[in-house]
Every structure is written in structure tokens, then in C-alpha cells.
Amino acid sequence: MNKYIAFDIGGTNVKHSVLLEDGTFIEKGKYNTRKATIKEFLDDLTATIKGYLQKYEISGIAISLPGFVNVETGYTEDAGAITILNGKNLKTLLENEISCTVEIENDGNCVALAEKFNGNAINCKDFVCITIGTGVGGGLFLNNKIFHGHTFRAGEIGYMLTPRSQTGSEIMSDNGSTSSLIRSYKDYKGLDENEVVEGKVIFQEAENNAEVALLIDKWIEGISFGVFNIAGTLNPEKILIGGGVSAREGFAEKIKEKLELQKEWEFIKVPIETCKHKNDAGMIGALKHFLTQNDIKSKSLY
Template sequence: MKKFIVFDVGGTKVKHGLIGEDGRFLEKSAYPTEREDLDRFVADMVEAIRRYRDAHAVEGIAISLPGYINIDTGYSEKAGAVTALHKKNLKEILEERVHLPVEIENDGNCAAIAEKVSGNAQDCDDFICMTIGTGIGGGIYLNGDIYRGRRFMAGEYGMMITYLDGGTMRNMHETSGTASLVFQYRQLKNLQEPVEGEKIFAEAKTDPDVKALLDRWIGHIARGVYNLVVTLNPEKMLIGGGVSAQPYLIEEINRQLEGYEFWEDFKIPVVPCKYRNDAGMLGAFYHFQKMRRKRQAER
């Protein structure tokens, strides 16, 4: 069986794994993301690749990366929080170092691709995927294919302005990412130590102040969902990222949407992604397969 190395680069950690040609994961792990030093970022990735290749015959490397990615060349105009990769070409860097084919796609697009190929959007030609992590990402499917935009920047709805606070505009990255939720919770509880999102959801069941904070945070997400749905009129809205495993998140988004005046006219299913934290890696693998077929056909 052919095997492939997959990466999902996030602002906090780099998830990676070994996947078979049937799309099943054989191994999975993660390491902290080096966001600012290019040499260290590449060294960390090359070391992970080396460990897999020491034990397995590997056919290629598929990467899910934040930011504006030219899928044909691998060039990143911007790479989200991973500033080391701004205006860099990770595909060229890695192929020169490890001598394996590399394909790279935007992380939100990867999540959408995974859901379209084998997840909760297999029956849809037009749908939106929103991923909730440190910030907000996502992908848009129109007429059965990813819509990337003129400069590979479509789907960056984390940049949507969803809140005006005393004259200051705030986008969805600032209001709706899990980093925002954790920051607000730590302020409420006067905490210095890190906090996991699961703790906040659990505590909201018994603490009215935490529940109010959580519902306000979910309200920012619901506004973003509403704006996207009334703009694109898709068949389905999928919510991804690790936090989508919390049933209350999806329930509360839908509850709040019911309060919007015109939601009844535009209403569609708002459901969790099937793959959650694995969507980026799996979607990168599916993208790799498609790009390999494309490049072979062009020869």
C-alpha cells in the first residue's frame, strides 16, 4: 500500500501523520509551531518527515497551510500566523530538501475538501465550511468545486467585521476564534495559566457568568454564519475545528440564528464537520491526489 505524509500547520501546533492510499491514518502526532524562524520551521518539518521515512516507504507529502496559497506553485503570499512563511515557497524548499513531491493547499480549503470527498458534504455542490481554531478559517464550494478567488484569498471570512466596539471594528479572528474565548474567560476568572476550551464549555453548565460569556462568543460566530449564508445561499453550513466536537456550540448557533429576522427565508442545515481536527490533514491528502493527477495529465 502506498503511504503519504500529511501535515496540518496551525498557529499553535503542527499536526502530522502517515496516511494510506485508502485515506486511513496509520499514525498521528503533533509538535509546537515555530511561527517566526524559517530555518527552525523547516528543520522541525524535515525531522518529522525523516522519522516517517526511516520506518516507511513514502510516496509524497501533503500540507494544509494557513493563508493565501497558490496551489500550482506552492507560493504563500501570506501564511496566517506563521509569519516565517510569508512570501516563501514551502513546496520548493521541501522538495529540494527531501526529494519527494509536495502539494500545499489552504487549511480552510482542505477542511472543505475532506468534507466534500468523504465527509458531511458529499451530497452538496454548494456549501460553506467554517473552521474554528485559534482564528477563523474556511472554504467555499460552488458548483461542485472549491472557489479560491482571483488571488487564492477566497474563504478568509475571519477577516469579516462582525462587531463594532466603541467605534473600533473587530473581525471574526478577534471575536470568534478560540483564543478570544480563552482570553475572555481568563479575564472573567482573573487567571494567568492556560485554559482549554473544554473546561469553559463544561463550566458553562453550572456557572451563569461563564454561560453568558460563552453565548456572547457564540453570537459572534452566528453573525458570521448568517452573513455568509445570506450572501452565498448554499445548501449546507459545516462547522469544523476541535471545538465543533462540543454539541452545545452547534445547538447555540442554531438557536441564535432562529432569532434573526430573515433566517426563516434563508435557513439551511448548520451542522458539525465529520472530521473536525483531522479535516486539514485528510483534505491535504485528497488535494495531493488531485494535483498529482493534474500534473501527470499536463506532462
């Protein structure tokens, strides 16, 4: 069975692995994302690839990357937190250094692809993934394929305007992300904006602090507004919630409780579930994208 190198590139860490084409992991690891210069960023990627090439026969390199990714060319007009890749083509840059085919897809789309590949959407032709993390992202899987949009910007759910937001925090990434919950908690506690606070600390304190529990409640309400809009717009078979916070017991149920408070929900409701894949979703989805792209390319030759 063929082996592939997969990367999930984030603003803080780069996760990497070797997988079989059925999604089985052989080896994986991670390193801190160095992104001050394009050289150091590429040096870390190529060093990791060369290390794997010394140990395995590799059939390709699959990458999950934030931002607006042209999946046909590899060009990123905007690469999110990896600003050094704005206006660059990582596919070309790597293929000039490494004798392997490289395929790149948006990170939110990779989550959706992972769920379709061997997750909680295997039997779905139409579903949406919403990822709750530092920001809010997503992937639209419609008519049995990822919907990229005219300029590869589809699925940018975090840009959705949601109601009852504070001035300056009108979009979902600014009021429905874990970072927005942390920001609200810091404001409530009078903490410096640079102080490090993990989301799990907030949930723990909420067990004995009604005001912190209310912060979480309002935050979940904000997420539910985005879910409501997606359901009403696309009418998918299901909506899957991903991101680290989705692993919390009963998280999807709390979102559904908020949705049930909206009387119109009964007309547009769809199942709300959590994603199967957590930290591995980006790498699994990147692999699925690679396999799909190269199957399309091989068929086009005949």
C-alpha cells in the same frame, strides 16, 4: 495502494502522518512548532519526512498550511502564524531537500476538502466550512471544487465584519473565535491576559454561573452573525462548523437557535451541521488536495 505523508502545520503544533490514498491512517504523530528561524522549521519537517521514508515507500507529501497559499506554485505571501514563511515557497524549499512531490493548500480549505473526501459533505456540490479556533477560518467548496479567489484569499471568513462588536474586535476572528471567548472570560474574572485558560473550563463554569453562561451566549450570537452572512451570500447546500469547540454536544443547535431569532433567516436558511473530522481534518484534506492536483497535472499531459 499508494502511501503519502501529510502535515497539518499550526502555530503551536505540527501534526504529521502516513496515509493511504483512501484516507486511511497508517501512522501519525505531532511535534511542537519551532518557527523562530526557517532553518529549524525546515529541519523538523525534513527529519520527519526522512524518518517516514526509511519505513515506507512514499508517493508524495501533502501539507495543510495557514495563510494565503498559491496552490499552483506553493508560494505564501502571508503564512499566518508561521511568519518565517511570509514571502517564501515551502514547496520549492522541501523539494530541493527531498526527492518527493510536495503539494500545499490553505488549512481552512483542507478542512472543506476533508469533509468532501469522506466526511459530512460527500454528496454536496456547494457547501461552506467555518472553523472556530484561535481564529476563525473557512473553506468555500462551490460548483464542486474549492473556490480560491483571485489572489488565493477566498474563505477568509475571520475577516468578516460582524455587528455588535466591541471597538477593536470588529472582525469575526476577534469576536467569534475561542480565543475571543477566553479573552472575554479573563476580562470578567480580572485575570492577567497571559494566564492560560482552556475553553472547556469556561463551559464547565457556565453550568453554575449565569454571567459566564451569558458570555458564551453572546459569543455564540456573534458566530451566528457570520453564519447568517455566509448563508445569505452563497446559498450553499449546508454550512459545516469545525474546530475543537464544534465537538461540544449541541453546539450547532445553539447556533441555529440564534439564527432563528433573525426574522430574515426563514428566507435564506440552510442546514447547519458540524464537521465529521476533528484534529485529522487538515491532514486528510491535504491528501485530497495532493491527489486532485496531481490528477489535474497528469491529465494536462495528454
